[in-house]
Amino acid sequence: GENVEQHPSTLSVQEGDSAVIKCTYSDSASNYFPWYKQELGKGPQLIIDIRSNVGEKKDQRIAVTLNKTAKHFSLHITETQPEDSAVYFCAASKGTGFQKLVFGTGTRLLVSP
Amino acid sequence: DAGVIQSPRHEVTEMGQEVTLRCKPISGHNSLFWYRQTMMRGLELLIYFNNNVPIDDSGMPEDRFSAKMPNASFSTLKIQPSEPRDSAVYFCASSSGLAGPYEQYFGPGTRLTVT
Numbered sequence: 001g002e003n004v005e006q007h008p009s010t011l012s013v014q015e016g017d018s019a020v021i022k023c024t025y026s027d028s029a030s031n032y033f034p035w036y037k038q039e040l041g042k043g044p045q046l047i048i049d050i051r052s053n054v055g056e057k058k059d060q061r062i063a064v065t066l067n068k069t070a071k072h073f074s075l076h077i078t079e080t081q082p083e084d085s086a087v088y089f090c091a092a093s094k095g096t097g098f099q100k101l102v103f104g105t106g107t108r109l110l111v112s113p
Numbered sequence: 114d115a116g117v118i119q120s121p122r123h124e125v126t127e128m129g130q131e132v133t134l135r136c137k138p139i140s141g142h143n144s145l146f147w148y149r150q151t152m153m154r155g156l157e158l159l160i161y162f163n164n165n166v167p168i169d170d171s172g173m174p175e176d177r178f179s180a181k182m183p184n185a186s187f188s189t190l191k192i193q194p195s196e197p198r199d200s201a202v203y204f205c206a207s208s209s210g211l212a213g214p215y216e217q218y219f220g221p222g223t224r225l226t227v228t
Contacts, residue, residue, distance in 0.1 A: 034216070036219075041221070042221055042222075043117070043204050043206070043219030043220050043221050043222050044156070044204075044219045045219065046216045046217070046218075049216070089156065100158060100161070100169065101158065101217065103155055103156040104155075105155050106155065
């Protein structure tokens with residue numbers, strides 16, 4: 001089955017710096033890659049997603065890139081702010097029917113003022 | 114606009130007791146997911162319903178776990194008997210479609226502690 005690896009497990013940056021989180025997946029049939037943000041005491045919340053027919057997607061300070069050949073995708077956060085501090089999860093799924101998400105192990109991002 | 118609602122938010126119980134977790138999905142959503150989150154195993158999908166019918170329960174760890182969805186607005190996850198290793202945060206999520214990947218909206222979770 002699908003296996004998703006995520007790095008780093010923790011990331012500390014200064015406010016205003018950029019942060020990059022990387023994930024690799026094993027199943028070349030995977031075609032949907034969402035990123036979720038989980039704040040303390042809350043459920044994960046989708047922040048951006050990308051499908052396999054696109055190489056990059058941006059939404060304000062957040063961008064995701066996908067390299068299908070290498071089977072990896074990355075989350076880029078620019079101009080980080082303290083409120084970006086949270087745990088970020090990548091995930092992968094395949095098919096056009098039931099979208100079973102396989103999650104990475106999470107990255108704890110700390111943005112210091 | 115209410116999101117996914119879960120109850121209780123916290124549950125502390127003794128080993129051997131029955132535990133029932135409840136979920137109300139977002140109105141109009143026809144897919145419902147139960148996840149378990151632990152430090153050791155991360156986020157794991159336990160079971161998935163579509164139009165109130167269980168589609169994939171391959172993630173349910175043991176026969177002690179059971180889930181039902183009697184109607185479109187309510188689902189339960191039951192553990193009987195509970196064990197200390199069941200301690201985790203259990204999330205319910207819902208989404209609006211089966212055909213193709215759709216955003217899953219997560220509830221706030223139920224933190225279960227089994228002593």
